[in-house]
Amino acid sequence: MLHLGLGSFHRAHQALYLHQLQQAGDRSWVLAGGNIRPDMADTMAALIQQNGAYTLETVTPQGERTYTRITSIQTVVPHDPALSGLVQLGADANTRIISFTVTEAGYYLDAQDRLDLDFVDLQADVQALKAGGAGSTIYGALTAILRARMQAQAGAVTLLNCDNLRHNGDRSRSGLLQFIELLGDTALLAWVQTHTSSPNAMVDRITPRPTPDVRARVLAATGVDDAAALMGESFIQWVIEDRFVAGRPAWERVGVEMVDSVQAYEEAKIRLLNATHSCIAWAGTLVGYTYIHEGTQDARIRRMAFDYVTDDVIPVLDTPEHPSPINLAQYRDVVLDRFGNPAIADTNQRVAMDGFSKIPGFIAPTIRERLAHGDSIASVAMLPALFLAYLQRWHTGQIHYTYQDQAMDPAVAHAICEAADPVAAFCADATLWGPLANHPRLVAALRTASARVAQFVKDAAP
Template structure:
């Protein structure tokens, strides 16, 4: 049996990639199976449950009309317990029968700056460079891949595809660039040459809303199926996977179960990142500011929905045309998906990691508009919402823990303490890169920030 090894057995992987392979196996094609585990000691309860259940778990699927269905997913044949040396993952990754190594990482987990170069200011990245050299445990995706690929090279196990399953734009190219830079910094010329010759890194676009599992999901699964599943999870009915067909060592016939295998994913990923991901964050920040807990609450609020609609319609769609996708229809489908109360997706989950999301998902539209000499009236509302959100965080008034791997807390507090927070915000190079201090950005943000303050005031009155 041929193996696809996945690093990061989180909810999204189990509601997305594993589902496609499960469907292929259910159709009778059982040539491929999943193995997986985590590179950090997190989600231990879920990993323990998956091990106890032989990798199987129940997926609850919910339509926008609150229709629920339940599927036992059995594609993960091997669950690897966590160990600091990643021995189990290295053993499978170095096996000749493993032909794909896939991974799900947040945008911030690639440690790339605005020019997509490795940013060595991150302590985790510096620590992993030292750890790989000394044989100590690693914690980043680059460290894990280096350890696995070095073992594979030494075992002469043959070529392998490195497959991204996350929201980083041009994710195959950019994660590959980060990995090759990491290996160069290690000074391992043999590994560098081997990776360049024996791996490919397809770009891919993934999409399915998958909230963090709650006890209620487990209770519904038990009531409906009779199975008490500690690894149960829930996802929306919409699912999409678009992959550049660039596999060096073979792949499953995913196209038989609805995966779109293409020569270029660029149009799909731009539409998804700008129309879906950025809109998602807009609704999460706005919803938090006015006291909502869930994404659907903000989406069904007519003022917040209009903010999201205007961002897409006024400023984003025009810079993406011409496009093979019907962007107006895509926009409307996205808003309908976000308005699904049955998903109960939280603002906390979606609001996180703004210091990597703004440069990846929002700043490109601002750059495109300014390059065309056009206004940024609607798109500037999104970073203005986050500035208001950041000020709440600074004051300790966010009703949940805000997580942001790319944020320097001291720099964020300094923005909020500045005599001119808007100017300080627009000067932050992590957020804005070459746009930092651009007077057109500053002026648009001043106007947008006043609009945000009025929006919050009107909701409170």
């Protein structure tokens, strides 16, 4: 199994599940991994030096900590611009699954799931692959790997998403096929359609960026000075559609849910967890908090998150015609308890990023479905109103950390904030809203919600 993106999430999630399977006696699968961009240099160097092994600290909501030495990553691939190590492994017949973790913006898909070629790095990858090279996007990397695999006649392989994109297997596959079509490589296009599958999957575990404190605690608890140590919450979940074309690990032995469709799990997670997470990060930043647990423990912010889920999300995800297989009210409460865990020390900076992907991906679907039924959107409107207020702070240089947003055009964002009517300009943005842009009920709800946000910030001022 070759994984692209050896970040904290993969190492606290997929690598742990495979480690547990190996510890249970099934060693038929191992992991290899590397990055398609030259990031995380210190962590990658540490993993290479430690032969892929590292320590995972797990923290319960009650603050209990446990330590596990993870050894499932057998090969760590150093980065090079040609991705030669990843391509070589991906073209090996023994590699049966290529998995990857990508941010929402890293798929470069517009509201109609078409590749958005306005992105310079995507354009660069098209040119690089036309010239027979590799790339720095997920499509450029996968295309280089799959082209080499086809040429090596290495057989079928499953492409497995491990990220928060809704319908991630279907949509990444669509993006990949569109990318190959742009290259005019008809032979590769036919091969990928015949020799790969792309199951949808839902993943869940809060995994903050590791801080020096984690390394210090690991050393104190285990005696190992681990430069690749990381920490995650005790909660963990992985739901995968069982559509693998070249075999798979027996993950069900270690708690992975193998299902026919992930859709209900996916919608619950994206709307009840991911959107709520963003709500708390934006609101918390606006009133000066650094960490997610601080905002979650603030009764006003917790109420915003609670009302958003209770008033507007649960009614569209659990209906008499389509009852949810999940107890959504219970799930909501578990999520808020998880977010309130101070031991996680997850930052608003990490969770607040990529708002221009999260509004259309996590929040707009609930607004669209509520409007379609003529229902109120008062509670869900608070989330984009919080993001607009956050964006206005960013515009004036008042966010005390660096805001990262791969899908945002800074010039467009600044123009929204400078407009005579920022709410109307915000609601008119097609990247954020797609077909909902300029909807009169959206604009009206955002005006009311923005006034509530302004009052919330004013009340919180010292």
